[in-house]
Amino acid sequence: MTSVAELIRGAVASENAASEDVLERSAPDSIVLERVAPDSAKAPHRRPIVLRATGLSSCDSGLSSDPWAIDRAPGYGPGASVADEIPGDAPRQAPLPARYTEASEEELDRWILEAKATLGDRVRILGHFYQRDEIVKYADFVGDSFMLAQAAKGHPEAEAFVFCGVHFMAETADILSTPEQAVILPNLAAGCSMADMATIEQVEDCWRELTAVLGPQPAIPVTYMNSSAAIKAFCGRNGGIVCTSSNARTVLEWAFERGERVVFFPDQHLGRNTAKAMGIGEERMPLWRPHLPLGGNDERALRDAKVILWNGFCSVHKRFTVEQIDRARAEFPGVRVIVHPECPAAVVEAADGNGSTEYIRRQIEEASPGDVLAVGTEINLVNRLQQQHPELTIFCLDPVVCPCSTMYRIHPAYLAWTLESLVAGETPNRIRVSGDVATESRVALERMLAAKP
Numbered sequence: 001m002t003s004v005a006e007l008i009r010g011a012v013a014s015e016n017a018a019s020e021d022v023l024e025r026s027a028p029d030s031i032v033l034e035r036v037a038p039d040s041a042k043a044p045h046r047r048p049i050v051l052r053a054t055g056l057s058s059c060d061s062g063l064s065s066d067p068w069a070i071d072r073a074p075g076y077g078p079g080a081s082v083a084d085e086i087p088g089d090a091p092r093q094a095p096l097p098a099r100y101t102e103a104s105e106e107e108l109d110r111w112i113l114e115a116k117a118t119l120g121d122r123v124r125i126l127g128h129f130y131q132r133d134e135i136v137k138y139a140d141f142v143g144d145s146f147m148l149a150q151a152a153k154g155h156p157e158a159e160a161f162v163f164c165g166v167h168f169m170a171e172t173a174d175i176l177s178t179p180e181q182a183v184i185l186p187n188l189a190a191g192c193s194m195a196d197m198a199t200i201e202q203v204e205d206c207w208r209e210l211t212a213v214l215g216p217q218p219a220i221p222v223t224y225m226n227s228s229a230a231i232k233a234f235c236g237r238n239g240g241i242v243c244t245s246s247n248a249r250t251v252l253e254w255a256f257e258r259g260e261r262v263v264f265f266p267d268q269h270l271g272r273n274t275a276k277a278m279g280i281g282e283e284r285m286p287l288w289r290p291h292l293p294l295g296g297n298d299e300r301a302l303r304d305a306k307v308i309l310w311n312g313f314c315s316v317h318k319r320f321t322v323e324q325i326d327r328a329r330a331e332f333p334g335v336r337v338i339v340h341p342e343c344p345a346a347v348v349e350a351a352d353g354n355g356s357t358e359y360i361r362r363q364i365e366e367a368s369p370g371d372v373l374a375v376g377t378e379i380n381l382v383n384r385l386q387q388q389h390p391e392l393t394i395f396c397l398d399p400v401v402c403p404c405s406t407m408y409r410i411h412p413a414y415l416a417w418t419l420e421s422l423v424a425g426e427t428p429n430r431i432r433v434s435g436d437v438a439t440e441s442r443v444a445l446e447r448m449l450a451a452k453p
């Protein structure tokens, strides 16, 4: 098996010897763009997925398909969430006009820049950290979901925000921006498999069952930012709160000041990792499986629970393993391993540090030249950090390239279509959160802001 060290050496060698088979990005870095699969013969310039120039394999051959081809198929599409079950009512994207799907990369680039210049400050482009570089380069703001929602809130002069992220993020930006401002998701099929693992119907059923066993207000509901507006609203109207991966501990402390028990949606790993760090034993964290009576638990386990964990997860972060950490340490003695708290508890425990995307970025900023860092989070972000810090050796713990399936749906063709539609006076793919849901979600979000230390 090829070692991580060999792969990194291979990246440097490939970078120096870019051939016709490997299209280099304009920035000098170790990232190249994979040549596209067969149907791209008509448009060989298309670059659908970013791969490191290492000979690394990707997790899914479908990643070399164009997003608009994937949009026609059921499911989340290729990438980390390919095996996750998608809700039947998940939004679908209407086909893009051929002008965009047949355009060259240079044409898309020109159209995006011209439209952006025409729209000026009236329209702001928000790019998530996990988004591909071909999109991030156009973003006015780059950040995590909450930072981007705050960017939307902080720019009342903008008429529209083009949110290059996923559905729940656009919802949050809509909740926090003014009713006159439009929040647009360039591809409606860019959902989030983790957020989809908790539907409002399942959460209401869970609450009813918990109330029957534990009485009124059976727990303080806490939802991770990565959830639908309907679930944020559920938390708002039931004395609950939203958290991010940066403030999950502060939020749980807030919740325990108000109740003896928490029910945590939808990411079991963030909930478990945060509660463990607070000294809560795993035996007091039953897992709620939404398809089973009492979530698959007995009444006693629920009565004894401190944190009831929803059975959701991020398929990107679930891929990281303790074996990957052991391998990195064997090949790079002295490596610092940092992972996101959406990773399983065993991975978080084996790492040297864990925290939000912002924490990971800070750790890298504070590293000394020559340091080696192995990072357990989404590949686009890790690769970008690697480019930004040539004085460090930074690599993703997972040697298989497996991006977030849904972030992948935002391709420059969708961005060009969105911006040109705005120039033409149309507002495509507007994400709206309606009356009560918006109001109650805002309550849960404002509780979180107030709980911030």
Ligand code: SF4
Pocket (backbone or CB within 6 Å): 081, 130, 166, 191, 192, 193, 194, 195, 226, 314, 315, 316, 317, 378, 404, 405, 406, 407
């Ligand atoms: S990385 Fe995971 S949590 Fe984030 S959008 Fe993708 S599937 Fe959802």
